[in-house]
Amino acid sequence: MAEHQIPQRQSPLEPDYRVGSHGDFEHGVDVILTETRPGSILQLAAWPGEEKMLMSAIRAITGLALPDGAGGGATDGARAAFGFAPGRFTVVDETEGLAASFARVVTPAIGTVTDLSHGRTAIRIAGPKAEWVLAKLFAIDFALSAFPLGAGRSTTHHDVFTQIQRTGADQFDMYVFRSFARSFWKTLCHASEEVGYEVQ
Amino acid sequence: MLITCPYCGPRDVIEFTYQGDGNRERPNPASQDLEAWNAYVYDRLNPAGDHNEIWQHSGGCRAHLRMVRNTLTHEISSVAFVRGAAANTKSGGKP
Numbered sequence: 001m002a003e004h005q006i007p008q009r010q011s012p013l014e015p016d017y018r019v020g021s022h023g024d025f026e027h028g029v030d031v032i033l034t035e036t037r038p039g040s041i042l043q044l045a046a047w048p049g050e051e052k053m054l055m056s057a058i059r060a061i062t063g064l065a066l067p068d069g070a071g072g073g074a075t076d077g078a079r080a081a082f083g084f085a086p087g088r089f090t091v092v093d094e095t096e097g098l099a100a101s102f103a104r105v106v107t108p109a110i111g112t113v114t115d116l117s118h119g120r121t122a123i124r125i126a127g128p129k130a131e132w133v134l135a136k137l138f139a140i141d142f143a144l145s146a147f148p149l150g151a152g153r154s155t156t157h158h159d160v161f162t163q164i165q166r167t168g169a170d171q172f173d174m175y176v177f178r179s180f181a182r183s184f185w186k187t188l189c190h191a192s193e194e195v196g197y198e199v200q
Numbered sequence: 201m202l203i204t205c206p207y208c209g210p211r212d213v214i215e216f217t218y219q220g221d222g223n224r225e226r227p228n229p230a231s232q233d234l235e236a237w238n239a240y241v242y243d244r245l246n247p248a249g250d251h252n253e254i255w256q257h258s259g260g261c262r263a264h265l266r267m268v269r270n271t272l273t274h275e276i277s278s279v280a281f282v283r284g285a286a287a288n289t290k291s292g293g294k295p
């Protein structure tokens with residue numbers, strides 16, 4: 001039997017993705033940078049008044065119960081979801097095929113499903129200095145009290161639009177346009193040099 | 201200057217785009233009233249004080265916002281979603 005050829009999604013970070021320790025790591029590695037490469041990244045949008053229906057659909061498909069309110073989100077490690085604008089949500093899954101699952105439950109009366117899996121690059125920063133490094137790039141409050149676990153934020157760094165979800169006490173997942181991802185990655189690496197960083 | 205987006209909270213002005221004077225009333229697209237079109241395109245109040253403005257949180261949630269900004273002090277006394285304001289207008293009240 002012939003072996004199946006599975007198309008491999010290429011990373012836009014590849015030429016600048018150097019596994020290992022960098023910067024001032026001799027005094028300790030204070031952040032770990034990774035490209036998480038989820039199989040599915042979706043944008044869901046509810047028509048006005050249908051937000052609750054869409055949130056129920058997210059719960060039905062992913063098992064994630066989103067808290068009410070702006071930027072509310074949740075993650076279970078394999079899946080993540082958060083609000084990034086009124087009536088709009090980003091939903092991520094490790095595995096492929098999430099768009100097909102949502103297309104069955106998000107009816108035209110509720111809203112829309114847009115598959116951005118190939119259009120966004122997911123970058124994770126984790127470690128005791130994660131807040132410190134991100135605060136150098138983005139003009140938002142990264143303190144746990146202002147940016148709770150699971151919550152999402154839409155913001156920009158030098159016009160590079162970025163969605164950020166807090167997925168741990170000292171861990172953040174960022175979604176950037178694929179075409180800007182390598183430039184953003186290099187900026188993030190430079191910003192991490194002073195604290196010592198490891199690419200995994 | 202900080203603008204408090206009703207969705208995102210306080211953000212730097214660099215995340216926002218000015219979308220124009222919020223006092224303009226667009227004539228019916230079929231209107232041939234040249235005076236009305238001229239006023240829509242050119243007439244501005246240019247007040248030294250509170251001014252109705254439309255902004256977009258283009259570097260954030262991308263919502264369009266209706267704001268009152270003081271042109272002397274930059275103080276922003278109100279920010280609301282345009283979508284909500286439009287809905288109010290439809291139901292009778294002026295924004």
Ligand SMILES: [Zn+2]
Pocket residue numbers: 205206207208209257260261262263
């Ligand atoms: Zn906003």
